[in-house]
Amino acid sequence: GAGVSQSPSNKVTEKGKDVELRCDPISGHTALYWYRQSLGQGLEFLIYFQGNSAPDKSGLPSDRFSAERTGGSVSTLTIQRTQQEDSAVYLCASSFLTGAMYFGPGTRLLVL
């Protein structure tokens, strides 16, 4: 069956540009999570959606980061004015209520 998909799989951008990352969760999953992971580091929580609302945005590192979810499905994570320290793998996961979460393959972002 279809799992979580993310696009693009890789993104190279120049410092100062905006980027948009997309996540398509498993159909019917109510919760959606965004994490990022730098090489050799643990998962860093960014934001959590239940339906279209985000009860927890506490992990967004700065106001350059924003995320939305529409129709209880697709989510986009936008990073404005990218910086080199934004380079990481951005992972999306979805779950049904409080069931197990399933991850997408991630978007590898490199800011030059």
Add this chain to the structure above:
Amino acid sequence: RKEVEQDPGPFNVPEGATVAFNCTYSNSASQSFFWYRQDCRKEPKLLMSVYSSGNEDGRFTAQLNRASQYISLLIRDSKLSDSATYLCVVNMRNQGGKLIFGQGTELSVKP
């Protein structure tokens, strides 16, 4: 106190060894518990859910101790292919059911 805490790693064990990981959680009302595995440069993958009565899947056994608020993962007869980072996940009922990851424990199985 962190919401979800795991044994610090890394664990270096020989093939065939039995290894156990523990994970403690702070929210006594938590109801969902999971173990994930993450290989280098890959996304985390669900290894197994943890049920109240404990559950087993081949060489892997998961246990839940609600009184002491911890979950455990036992790996018997470890294989080289078990080398990975193991993460526990707990739901936080006081945060709308949000699932929280522990920081992970790295396992390295040597020949």
